[in-house]
Amino acid sequence: MATTALKIVSRVNDGSYAEYWTPGYVLDSVYQVLGKPVGLDPACNPGIPNVESEHYYKASTDGLVWPWEAETLFLNPPYGKHIGKWTGKLVQEYQAGHTKEAILLVPAKMEVKWVQPLLEYPVCFWKGRVWFETPFGKTPQTQQLFGSALFYFGKRVERFVEVFGSKGKIMLPW
Numbered sequence: 001m002a003t004t005a006l007k008i009v010s011r012v013n014d015g016s017y018a019e020y021w022t023p024g025y026v027l028d029s030v031y032q033v034l035g036k037p038v039g040l041d042p043a044c045n046p047g048i049p050n051v052e053s054e055h056y057y058k059a060s061t062d063g064l065v066w067p068w069e070a071e072t073l074f075l076n077p078p079y080g081k082h083i084g085k086w087t088g089k090l091v092q093e094y095q096a097g098h099t100k101e102a103i104l105l106v107p108a109k110m111e112v113k114w115v116q117p118l119l120e121y122p123v124c125f126w127k128g129r130v131w132f133e134t135p136f137g138k139t140p141q142t143q144q145l146f147g148s149a150l151f152y153f154g155k156r157v158e159r160f161v162e163v164f165g166s167k168g169k170i171m172l173p174w
């Protein structure tokens with residue numbers, strides 16, 4: 001593997017690399033809850049969008065600076081030190097009523113500050129590691145070293161539980 005790829009792969013593994021894309025087997029469950037296409041993917045990959053969405057923002061159009069007006073939204077944000085800006089914006093946009101229903105895919109980390117506001121929402125802790133797609137393929141070397149959590153924002157909690165209940169442990173905040 002080329003040196004650049006090796007460096008990037010090590011950043012995938014320390015969680016600071018942005019380009020790890022949601023695999024189809026996770027998106028299938030997302031679509032079962034939110035419908036397909038979803039309304040908005042605010043953190044879309046370069047090139048052909050990996051998530052089927054009516055609207056998207058890419059790094060070039062910066063999803064952080066626009067309102068997230070959407071009936072349904074799926075967010076797998078760029079991880080690393082700015083992840084809290086993304087998770088915080090989703091909570092704000094949902095509470096403001098701009099985003100009506102959403103699923104958020106993030107590392108299952110309980111020690112970080114940004115997770116605290118998310119704990120007010122239903123969550124599925126995915127069973128096993130999610131094998132993300134990357135520009136370097138999908139190999140043991142490109143996989144993350146942590147698990148994943150999917151938080152649900154919306155009124156159809158029963159549907160979220162019905163679909164994600166078999167994918168991992170669901171925790172409800174009430």
Ligand SMILES: C[S@@+](CC[C@H](N)C(=O)[O-])C[C@H]1O[C@@H](n2cnc3c(N)ncnc32)[C@H](O)[C@@H]1O
Nearest residue numbers: 021022043044045050057058059062063076078
């Ligand atoms: C973890 S990937 C998720 C990609 C895709 N949404 C998916 O779920 O497969 C996060 C993506 O956000 C993009 N990104 C980085 N900064 C961004 C920004 N300011 N606005 C929108 N997208 C951004 C990266 O290029 C990267 O492809």
